[in-house]
């Protein structure tokens with residue numbers, strides 16, 4: 227991918243109707259991106275089917291949801307959940323009686339981790355076991371799913387899986403510094419990537435955030451063949467991230483959150499969609515804007531580019547509703563603080579000479595630097611302090627709006643998709659929102 231390929235036209239088609247099947251491939255959290263698509267599926271009257279990643283018991287064994295967890299999850303989804311654990315990644319897998327990769331990380335210390343070496347032959351075995359566990363469970367899920375889909379029904383598979391941070395104490399401390407550390411607490415993300423610890427984490431990100439999409443496409447081949455044989459159509463979507471064009475000084479510019487170590491896995495996800503597309507499978511990765519969710523809260527400052535979405539709402543012919551979003555945002559700020567001050571602070575951050583070298587699409591995902599981390603995390607902190615309540619931020623409001631817009635954009639574009647990798651930038655998000663609230 228040499229340049230971003232933005233979606234510029236509001237997609238108009240919708241092939242999905244009552245009785246068609248929507249499959250959510252990942253769990254649904256209250257603030258997650260998937261809510262946008264689930265809402266569309268509900269509105270279309272589709273049958274909604276979900277999966278679970280399962281839960282770990284006290285002995286770390288993976289188990290299905292218990293009755294109470296299953297009821298709660300099905301209620302939140304508004305659909306049926308196939309209760310076979312689909313936890314991806316291999317951080318907690320190992321041959322019987324041998325240490326898991328997370329156990330191996332337990333031997334690393336904060337003093338020595340940059341030099342500590344891991345046993346790669348053993349890790350390869352753990353990875354093979356983790357992948358087999360996942361693909362075996364997926365085959366079981368697909369067998370059940372196949373029985374739930376009547377002939378002639380279109381099927382929409384929405385992939386949402388991303389993650390893979392191992393639950394090792396040493397890494398949680400390092401992650402806090404790589405993603406949130408400034409000043410004396412700054413830690414170079416390149417140092418992490420150069421270490422054995424970093425290499426293990428990147429492999430696990432690949433498994434969770436990218437390879438699961440490939441497994442989904444392969445494991446649903448029989449469902450796809452049967453649906454297409456009965457005149458129906460099958461679509462696949464996945465959420466990517468590869469920077470976003472936002473409004474800076476009157477025009478849209480590509481920028482990115484740094485440092486996004488998961489970016490290598492996201493590029494792998496793009497390649498999986500491209501490869502499927504080349505075989506005639508309609509699979510599209512939608513590269514989406516930075517928003518605040520359970521998964522992104524670890525990245526301090528990731529939310530900053532979201533704030534100029536307000537200006538995009540105006541530029542894209544926003545009317546009374548767009549104005550109401552300015553007022554609602556102003557109401558969240560502390561006494562004496564204006565929304566203009568917040569917007570100025572974020573745009574000054576974007577224009578800062580320290581940040582400009584990071585707007586380098588070809589070099590993405592770039593490692594952090596001391597100056598960049600200080601500025602990104604410092605600005606995030608200052609913007610947060612401009613609010614009345616740190617638990618009710620302008621970026622919470624705007625995250626909800628972005629989710630609302632991505633629902634119809636992805637749902638409709640996937641009806642007649644124009645390519646395997648598309649960017650949903652602030653222009654199209656703003657136009658979709660203005661249309662929804664006209």
Ligand SMILES: NC(=O)c1ccc[n+]([C@@H]2O[C@H](COP(=O)([O-])OP(=O)(O)OC[C@H]3O[C@@H](n4cnc5c(N)ncnc54)[C@H](O)[C@@H]3O)[C@@H](O)[C@H]2O)c1
Pocket residue numbers: 251252253254255257258259260279312313314315385386387388389390434465466467513514515516517518519520521522528
């Ligand atoms: N939040 C952002 O700024 C942003 C931006 C662009 C793209 N995305 C992407 O959107 C998608 C949804 O993320 P979100 O931010 O809405 O957060 P979220 O926390 O709501 O969703 C994360 C998803 O990953 C799944 N998951 C986590 N660990 C897993 C594992 N080990 N195995 C299998 N599944 C696992 C969860 O079940 C959940 O469905 C992700 O692909 C994410 O990378 C997010």
